[in-house]
Amino acid sequence: MNTAPTAPGTSRLDLARLQALAQAHRIGTSFSGWDRQPHDVAPETLVKIIAGLGVKAGTDELLDAALEDAELAPWRRMLPPAVVGRAGTETLVPVHVRHGEPVRLWIEAEDGGRHHPVQRDLWVNPRLVDGVLTGRATFELPRDLPLGWHVLHAASGDRHTKATLVVVPQRLTTAAPLEQRRGWGLAAQLYSVRSKRSWGIGDFADLADLAALGGGHGADFVLVNPLHAAEPAPPLQPSPYSPSTRRFFNPLYLRIEAVPELAYLKRKLRRQVDELAKQVHPLNLDAGKLDRDTAYAAKLEALELLYAVERSPARQQSFEAFRAQQGSGLEDFALWSALREELGPEDPFWQDFGGPASVAAEQARARLADRVGFHCWLQWLCDEQLESAQRAATAAGMRLGVVHDLAVGADLASADAWTLRPVLVPGMSVGAPPDMYNQQGQDWSQPPWHPQRLAEAGYAPLRDMLRTVLRHAGGVRVDHILGLFRLWWVPEGNAPGDGAYVYYDHEALVGILALEAERAGAVVIGEDLGTVEPWVRDYLAERGILGTSILWFESDDAGAPLPPEAYRALCLASVNTHDLPPTAGYLAGEHVRLRDQLGLLNRALTDEQALHEEALAAVLDLVRRRGLLPADTGRLPDGQVIEALYRLLAQSPSVLLGVSLVDAVGERRAQNQPGTRDEYPNWRVPLADAEGDAVLIEDLAGDARFGSLLAAVEESLRRRQPA
Known part of the structure; x- marks a missing residue:
């Protein structure tokens, strides 16, 4: 054996x-x-x-x-835990009952209608299950069921059970207008994009202004980093990809002056707010490193004062309606925030408090009712200001407006890990297996969904998260969309490379993503870079979900740069990504020198530089052959080369083109250096120009480089619209 x-x-x-x-x-x-x-x-x-x-x-x-x-x-379940089927197609449901007993099925539709599945003549041999001879009947769901969240009922004898039934679109249709007229937009790390009115960190009002500026140049969207909530008080985790929850937003991005209650603050208290703003305004001109903790501490102090202001009846009614609409998810997140404030980041209170419904948690909920209310109020303000930003974007002519970014998961000690614990897997962390970039594998310290329990919950946690993210958005980028198909699980105590892939019901997860995006009128962009099986990309395209193409990574089987005409059509194409330096830095090989300084190279520096120069020369040779740069090999201004690269990208059939804001101002520093934590200021790099001076929103309108690149992209794209 x-x-x-x-x-x-x-x-x-x-x-x-x-x-x-x-x-x-x-x-x-x-x-x-x-x-x-x-x-x-x-x-x-x-x-x-x-x-x-x-x-x-x-x-x-x-x-x-x-x-x-x-x-x-x-066989032990009368119905599956949940059923997800595509509209207009055959969906079969197995039903298990005592052999020979009749069974009835009916559907309570979301709109109140009632529908009846039809039993199919498909014989399956009965089997003995726990001493009971059990048979299987197969029913076909009506093909004209409306899209949405329904309830499937089954009754046999004195037994009655029900399951969530989700009817999802065969194909997401929101990208169809882009196939008729392609679009482009700005990609920015919002926290790094500041104005004279910011409190040291880019905020929702800055987002509205950036969208208005981009829309004025013909842009259709502004793609931002994940805006998920972090810790309720400093110190804050700088990475937007390691949030405390993926459902709710980070109050760090609130613009204090946009809170209506500020107008009714007593004069003495208003002076306190003004003084707080005065203290942090100098941070806007610091081009070295962002200081989230100082900025958020000042904002929290001001927000505490504003929360104490009596709201008008209309405002109070709106706040209460928001809390009711968001339900227990918001209340539980707010309770976690209040407990985290009270007990501190080092106290693993979730081990003593059980889940949000435990006796200890309910006692804390009553004791901390005012703080729970405060954190619910912060989310209401975030919702209002995000709505305002999306409204400003569409008013500026953007077809999509704000496009959010959805992280893979939340931290092991996060609000999600506590509030969603019934559908997450304790003792496991999501990561990546060993690959050519990291031969040790990766551990992202994020608990994965439990596939079976998520289905038993009717996929409600996934639905609720998507609805909140898409509530005021024209699109969403899904980081590591392969995670809807499979995730690398690393057991606690194991090395990152000592894990295994766990596969998910991608038909259900992708279908629900498509359903919620269809209802929100939002485009979905899947980050499908790296090692992704071709069938996955084909499947996502079939479902109407865009992929991602990065100029530097697109190559043919021989390793030569892929001609832009060979790019995928249903795709967001861009020159670079936040894990690489801006294009000016990439052209200069900044990432190679930085990785050498940090000890991250597997080869000698000279060898790595030679490989980079060879790959870069091949891309620039393609640009020259297209007549986008002079044929001579002399050193050209970075701005001219960058415009040529974006003009090359516009020759692709990709329906969306992403223009990195850092490329439009000449920034050279990367936002993130993979494989590091404190060795590099990841996610803490403010927007600056080629000279290293801070760039504010107010500077962009008159910035010649900014205007020239955006005009080049607009002109190039319009000349190549589909016939």
Whole structure:
């Protein structure tokens, strides 16, 4: 018998049966490593991940029982935990009852209508389940069901059960207008984009002004970093991709002067607010490193004063309606925020308080009612100011307006990890396997969705998150969209490379994403860079979801730069990404020198520079062959080269073109250096020009470089619109 060693204290397991159990739970038993060779997942890792799903398999006896349970699990349920089907297509639902007993199915539609599935003549042999002979009936759902969230009922004898039924679009239609007329927009890290009125950090009012400026030049959108909430008080996690929740927004971005209650603040208190603003305004001109903590501390002090102002009846009614609409999700997040304030970041209170519905949590909810209200109020203000920013964007002529960014997950000690604990997996973290960029693998310290429990929750946590993000948006970029298909799970205590892929029901997850985007009228952009199987990109395109193309990464099978005409049409194409330096820095090889200084190179500096120069020369040669740059090889101004690169990009069929704001002002520093934490000021780099001076919103309108690049993109794109 082929056996495998397991964790200390367990027997040696039959490897074939262990792998069969893993596959039954959609856990990959092998993966392609950085050397592009297949590697088996360690048996101990499989046992840990299976245990994370709530299944014990540490002994042969437990393994046998778990295999039988996996096989019988669907037969033990009258209905599946949730059903997700595409509108207008065949959707079959298995129903399990005592063999020979009749069963009725009906649907309560979201609009109050009632529909009746039809039983299909599909024979499946009955089987003995826990001593009961159980049969399977198969029903086909009506193909004319409306899009939306419905309830599927089943009744047999004295048994009645129900399940969430989600009817999703066959294809997201929101990108169709872009196929008729392509568009472009600005991509910016909002916190870095400041104005004279900012409090040291770019805010929602700055977003509205940036959108208005871009719209005036013909832009259709402004894509920003994730605006998810971080900690409720300083110190703040600088990475927008490691939030405390993906559903709610960061009050750091509030513009204090845009809060209506400021007008009714008593004179003495108003002077306090003005003094706070005066203290942080000098930060706007600091081009060195952003100071989130100082900025947020000042804003919180001002917001405390504004929260105490009596709201008008209309304002109070609006606030109460917002709380009611957002429901328990908002209240639980606000409770987490209040507890985190009270107990501090080092106190793992979630271990003592259980979930938000525990007795201890309910007692804290009553004791901290005012602070819970305060944090709900902050989210209401965020909602108001985001609505104002989107309104300003569309008023400026943008077809999409604000496009949000959705992070992969939230931190292990986050609000989401506490409030969503029933549908997350404890003891697991999401990451990436070893690859050519990081041969040790990556651990992102974010708990993954539990596939089965998320379905049993009717996918409501996913739906609610998407609805909040899309509430005042024209689109959303989904970071690492491959995570809707599979995620690399790393068990607690394991090295990042010692994990396994766990596969998700992508038909359900992508379908729900498409449904909520369709209802919001929003475009979806999937970040599908890196190693992504071709069928995944084809599938996303079939569902109407855009992909992502980066100029530097687009190459043919021989490694030569891909002609822009060969780019995908349903795609957001851009020259660079936030994990690389701006184009001016990339042209100068800044990223190579920085990685060498930080000890991140796997080759000698001279070898890495030679490879970079070779790849760069190939791209610039393509630009010259297209007549976008002079044929001579002399040194040209960065601005001229950057405009040529964007003109090249405009020759692609991609329906959206992203213009990095940093490229429009000459910035050279990267926002993020992968593989570092404190060694580099990740996510703390303010917007600056080629000379290193801070660039404010007010500077952009008269900035010749900004205007020239945007005009070049607009002109190039308009000349190449589809016939």
